[in-house]
Amino acid sequence: MPARGDHEQRRREVARIAAELVATGGLTAATHRRIAAASGCSTTVVSHYFANKQDLIRAIYVEVGNRVTSRLVAAGASTTPLVAVLEALLPLDEDRVVDWRLLFAFLGVAVTDPDLEAEQRSRVAAVRARIEQVITAEKRMGSVPGDNDPERIASVLLAVVLGIGFQALFDPAYWTPARIHETLNQALDDLGPLERSKRPPRRR
Amino acid sequence: MPARGDHEQRRREVARIAAELVATGGLTAATHRRIAAASGCSTTVVSHYFANKQDLIRAIYVEVGNRVTSRLVAAGASTTPLVAVLEALLPLDEDRVVDWRLLFAFLGVAVTDPDLEAEQRSRVAAVRARIEQVITAEKRMGSVPGDNDPERIASVLLAVVLGIGFQALFDPAYWTPARIHETLNQALDDLGPLERSKRPPRRR
Secondary structure (H helix, E strand, O other), rough: OOOHHHHHHHHHHHHHHHHHHHHHHHHOOOOOOHHHHHHOOOHHHHHHHOOOOHHHHHHHHHHHHHHHHHHHHHHHHHOOHHHHHHHHOOOHHHHHHHHHHHHHHHHHHHOOOOOHHHHHHHHHHHHHHHHHHHHHHHHOOOOOOOOOOHHHHHHEEEEEEEEOHHHHHHOOOOOOOOHHHHHHHHHHHOOOOOOOOHOOOOOO | OOOOOHHHHHHHHHHHHHHHHHHEEEHHOOHHHHHHHHHOOOOHHHHHHHHHHHHHHHHHHHHHHHHHHHHHHHHHHOOOHHHHHHHOOOOHHHHHHHHHHHHHHHHHHHHHOHHHHHHHHHHHHHHHHHHHHHHHHHOOOOOOOOOOOOOHHHHHHHHHHHHHHHHHOOOOOOOOOHOOOHHHHHHHOOOOOOOOHHHHHHHO
């Protein structure tokens, strides 16, 4: 009998494979049969890891959430943490586009499922708190104007970032990386005279 | 045999009933059997209106889109059209909350369906164009500062509104109407010195 750690690791591996199926074909594509075929195990084993569809959806969401958290941690170590944290949330490369796609597949179900809804609520609250922390730190360093309330700025900036991702996912031709940066810059400019060096490069 | 107009009207009625089922129980709740029971017709009749699930989802989305368009038209006639148009898009009453819920149920499917994705893309582009028009009109009236590019302002404001709705849907306790107004005000304030009378009231 495999150790508990092996079970967890194997379960996460299967969740990642299932996530790839969902990102391409939507939630209906992630049947136990297809997951089994793609991961090279039997449907019995897949059922052992995921009792039902909700169980599977939650596992995929946790995977996506963990990837987002890793990106935020990495961004926090940047010399321009506010911009880096906001960019970490935006669909600026294929990995982040896939995670946005998975997020929407998840939210389509979460919207009428109280457990999944609570999961989304706590994730977003954690991200907002993280942005607020970074703003507070940058205020101390003088790179965010001191007369702005960090919670309010965090609220507006997170709304801008989520609103961009929301649109970009369905209209990647309009929302090129250049336009995403430009819109984020506009929102940051609106906050007042930050130091230029704290901004992503302007591109048109 | 009923006239074509009757068929269309009856089909929309059934779509509205299906939308109520989706808003409460998600897309899985909108089975032909349940729609038939709720609308008082046979499953054969429901199948006649909606050949398959995608057909039904699209009809519900068109219903929601039409309601949003009606709200935007009404908002355009306001004495403060920019604020009114933005508020028309926000989940500030039960009808708009239901439409946000339906939108997310739809987007969960649209994310891997090119036809539905195109539908969403063109709807959002139309809303963005509408906001841009209103900004251009308000600039002429002097209620939006003249040094801002309408397309850029429209992009940021639409992102803010969508980002607020996105969060509010899963966290209505945090996103009270007061906080929604406050965040929208903050984003509008950021645009520069608009006339105070053009803003929604500040509440804390």
